[in-house]
Amino acid sequence: MMNEKSESQQQHLETFSYDDDVTKLFVTATLIWGAVAMFLGVLVAFQLADWRLNFGIEWLTFGRLRPLHTNAAIFAFAGNGFFAGIYHSMQRLLKCRMFNDTLGRIHFWGWQLIIVCAAITLPMGLSRSKEYAELEWPIGIMITIVWVVFAVNFFGTLFKRREKHIYVAIWFYIATIVTVAVLHIVNSLAIPVSWTKSYSIYAGVQDALVQWWYGHNAVAFFLTTPFLGLMYYFVPKAANRPIYSYRLSIIHFWSLVFLYIWAGPHHLLYSALPEWVQTLGVVFSISLWAPSWGGMINGLLTIRGVWHRLRTDHTLKFLATALTFYGMSTFEGPLLSIKSVNSLAHFTSWIVGHVHSGTIGWNYFMVAGIFYYLIPYLWKTKLYSQKLGHLHFWTATIGLLFYIVSMWVAGVTQGLMWRAIDQTTGMLVYPNFVETVIRIVPMYWIRAFGGVLVLTSFLIMMYNFYKTIQGAPKKVKPEEFQAPALHAQKHEATQGHRKLEGLPAIFSVLVVIAILVGSAIEILPGLLSNHFIEENPDIKPLTALEQAGRDIYTREGCFYCHSQMIRPMPHETMRYGKRSTAAEYVYDHPFQWGSRRTGPDLARIGGKYPNMWHYRHMIDPREMTPGSIMPVYDWLIYREIDFEILPEKLTALRKVGVPYSDEEIQNAVADAKEQAESVSYMLTETGVDASIQDKEIVALIAYLQRLGVDAGESTEFQFTEENLEAEE
Amino acid sequence: MNDDNKTDHNDNQLSEEDKALLLDHNYDGIQELDYPLPRWWLVTFWGAILFSIPYFIYFVFMNGPSLNDSYNMDVKEIKKLQHNYFKELAIFKPEVYASISQTPEMVDFGEKLFVQNCTPCHGPNAEGYIGPNLTDGYWMYSEGTPETVYPFVLMGAPAAGMPAWADKLSEDEVYAVISYVMTIQGREQVNPKIPQGEFFPSERLPEPRTLPSE
Structure with a gap:
């Protein structure tokens, strides 16, 4: 069964079995x-095509469900998926049962x-309003604890392993465990x-940098890294072929781990982030192309010679397709990081497509491929239906x-409609943002249809696996090794890298160093010094009521569809007002720059419309903007503002650096009520019931009316008399 | 699943070249070859890094154009275009207005534009809502004539909530909207907003019908 090293070692053989039950739990989850x-x-997806599909229920609104979708896809689906693969493969690669079965159960149930x-x-609506890190602090602490449990179990297993050298898959698992811990904390x-x-301890530019x-x-x-590790186990297993190139494994592993950590700022190109950090993000993103493709070619070339089996073997077929989509999206990523490409694509659906070619094309297909191998293997049976497997794939x-x-x-x-400028008048061709929305609604329908097919494929797979497991022998004696x-x-x-593979503790330390170098150089200067943020004394903290409004803004997830970042491009400043500067965000905990403009930017919405406009717009957006989605x-019209918590909120914000005075904190409730009265006065004057003044909508309007006001107006592109007289 | 999933790699799938490059690594039956890195991959890898260093140095240490620099250059070009356009736009052209206001299709087009852009604030019948009633002969920022309404529509009054329309509507579109608004002077309103501003008599509405409450 096992590969014996030499005759003399046979007398020292130890007998053991693997904990496959924990893998089965993760597979099911x-x-x-x-x-x-x-x-x-x-x-x-359907909600973007037809706004009515939240059925008027706040808990089902896009802004609340989008984070649930992304968290479920990333942490629940992909997370459980790679945990299953790691528990299965690491025990076999290390010839060792997991360090502790109970820790595995705590990891599993804790994660669920x-x-x-x-x-x-x-x-x-309980959300930290930072993408893929929305969960509030008590859950954040739970994640930390469960991750540490997983890490202890993982490194404990490494410690008692019976295989001297750790295989490339394990390298990637190590990188995953240590880096996710650092990032999350x-x-x-x-x-x-x-x-x-809670409020993020970072503000504005710093928060944006840390977040991305x-x-x-x-x-x-x-x-990526956990799935590359799984690829290195399951592709050679399924192909029954040796890994193509050991040296490619070494080079692409270290270059990937070292370079990846630097590339975050490519999410913030053209923003108020210091430009040297943006440029770093660009060059490291481009440099990341080859290391990413190293993983793809090492996988695909391992399949070399057995390509014909892709027709019949679902595992190989899914893994090869996953690698192809991985290659596609890791080419698209560096492409989108080039400044000029990014200027077109950022804030558009292109990014959404890019993300899904990764999560569906790479992660889902990887999980599917692995499970076609793992489920029959673990349950000691055969796949229920080959035909359904083909149907699933297509x-x-x-x-x-x-x-x-x-x-x-x-x-x-x-993207092209946003930037279209008439070459004779110098005016925007599509000045009304909603025109650019209406134009792409048909694409939203097609996307939703594509999504239905992907969901259907998943249900087909589930059924196939359900029948497979149902038909499996009930009691199987665990295999012994x-x-x-x-x-x-x-x-x-041994020498060089091979020697390092026998020293997993040192290996792990080197991985930590590799990821900390880039992190420190990029993030620390911005955190430790305000040198990179120009000062602007006109920027003042929000009033208590406006802060209450901002908390509603973050609760509803407005930033998933509305950015607050005007990029230095004429079409943006013509449409929204002058370009955003770092100084404007110094009190923003968390930052709300956004990543997709499903609706228009709101950085300078303050004062643009009367309060009544906002009031009517929240009740019926289409009354104010025909065609709005x-x-x-x-x-917001029925829910009451929580005035009483405001002093605590301002106190918390003061702890993270917002300069509220003792007086402002003491008078927070009274001040907020007074401002609410004045905001609602303009509403009640036009016939709205007076009881509106303690409702959430008033706080939200107060916040929206403040946005961009401190920075002052820009008349750069306005049709004003000064502009007409100036020039020449 | 295929049944040939055995951990024996020494079958005929390995070419002679493979066999020469096979390492003695074995993990749960997984072996490793040691092929050299593909040349095109190496070129891509080092090429990207070699591109990055001078690129970074140029933009960060050698005063390569910043985002602001390129923005300002673009703005200059566009402002030149706009300046010419605005200068032309600023002049109220009675003959153009006359031809548009006398073309029923253009007045209908003006109504359509009004419904799309103006009714959210001025009410579905222009009876006043967030903004003032546009049919009662009272005007706050103009004298109710096409030539005085025209610059106000273009520039707006941000403090009062009236946006500038110069960047959202074309010259003809502004004439069309004004033509339409002139046709609804004196319209009978069920629930008009209280008059705001000063009364200016017009052909359709020589006398005020309602008086300001204060």
Whole structure:
């Protein structure tokens, strides 16, 4: 059974079995959460095509469900999926049962509890408003604890392994575990106001930098490195071929781990982020192309010679397709990081398509491929239906293509419409933002259709696996294996990297150093010094009522559709007002720059419309903007402002650096009520009931009317008499 | 699943070249070859890095154009175009207005534009809502004549909530909207807003019908 080293070692053989039950638990959870995540994806996709599909229920509104969809897809589906693969493969690669079975169970049930908490709190609007890090602080702490449990179990297993050298898959698992821990902790630092509310300790530019360092590397170390590790185990297993190139493994592993961490700022190109950081993000993103492709070619060339088996072997077929989509999206990523490409694509659906070619094309297909191998193997049976496997593959692939192509078309179309300037008048060709929305709604329908196909494919797969497991023998004796203990083995002295592979502790330390270098150089200067943020004494903290409004803004997830970042491009400053500067965001905990403009930018919305406009717009967006796809927010008219918590909120904000005076904190309630009265006066004057003044909508209007006001107006492009006289 | 998933790699799938490059690594039956890195991959890898260093140095240390620099250059070009356009636009052209206001299709077009852009604030019948009633002969920022309404529509009054329309509507569109508004002077309103501003008599509405409450 096992590969014996030499005759003399046979007397020291130890007998052991593997903990496959924990893998089975993770497999089951992956299938359940995968269906939930994709169902949510389909629902929010239809909501963009038809605004009525939240059925008027606040808990089902896009802004609340989008974070649930992304968290479910990333942490519940992909997370459980790679945990299953790691528990299975690492025990075999290290010839060793998991360090502790109970820790594995705590890891499993703890993780599911976190997901259930997410599923309850996110629709309630409890959110930190940082993408893929929305979960409030108590859940954030749970994540930390469960991750540490996983790490202890993982490194404990490494410690008692019976295989001297660690295989490339394990390298990637190490990188995953240490880096996710660092990312999660640093990005989650916050000051709590209550059990359900906290403020990020970082503000504005710094918060943006830390968030996208996290966000980008969540993609890198939660969705990429664990799956590359799994690829290195399951592709050679399924292909029955040796890995193509050991040296490529070494080079692409270290270059990937070192370079990836630097690339986060490409999410913030043309923003108020210091330009040297943006430029770093660009060059490291471009440099990342080859290391990413190193993984793809090492996988695909391993399949070399057995390509014909892709026709019949579902595992190989899915893994090869996953690698192809991985290659596609890791080419598209560096492409989108080039400044001029980014200027067109950023804030559009193109990015949404790019993300899904990764999560569906790479992560979902990887999980599917692995499970076609793992489920029959673990349950000691055969796949229920080959035909359904083929149907699964084609439904998923075609659905994904509909998704990617429609988003690409929508993104390029909208990006070009935004920037279109008439070459004779110098005016915007599409001055009304809603025109650019109406144009791409058909693409939203096609995307939703693609999503339905992908969900259907998943349900087909679930059914096939359900029948497979149902038909499996009920009781199987766990298989036993034999190998000598590590200390009883004799190994020839090795050199260089091979020697390092025998020293996992040092290996792990080197990985930590590799990821910390880039992190420190990029993030620390911005955190430790305000040198990079020009000062502007006109920028003042929000009033208590405006802060209450901002908390409603973050609760409703407005930033998923509305940016607050005007880029230095004429079409942006003509449409929205003067370009955003770092100084304007110094009190923003968290920052709300956004990543997609489904609706227009709001950085300078303050004062642009009367209060009544906003009031009517929340009740019926289409009354104010015909063709708008924004959902109705009528609950803001019934829900009351929580005035009493305001002093605590301002106190918490003061702890993270917002200069509220003692007086402002003491008088927060009275001040807020006074401002609410004056805001609602302009409403009641036009016939709105007087009881409106303690409702949430008043706080939200107060916040919206403040946005961009401190920075002053820009008349650069306005048709004014001064502009007419000036020049020449 | 295929049944040939055995951990024996020494079958005929390995070419002679493979066999020469096979390492003695074995992890759960997984072996490793040691092919050299593909040349095109190396070129891409080092090419990207070699591109990055001078690129970074140029933009960060050698005063390469900043985002602001390129923005300001673009703005200059566009402002030149706009300046010419605005200068032309600023002049009220009675003959153009006359031809548009006398073309029923253009007045209908003006109504359509009004419904799309103006009714959210001025009410579905222009009876006044967030903004003032446009049919009662009272005017706040103009004298109710096409030539005085025209510059106000173009420039707006941000303090009062009236946006500038110069960047949202073309010259002809502004004439069309004004033509339409002139046709609804004196319209009978069920629930008009209280008059705002000063009364200016016009052909359709020589006398005020309602008086300001204060």
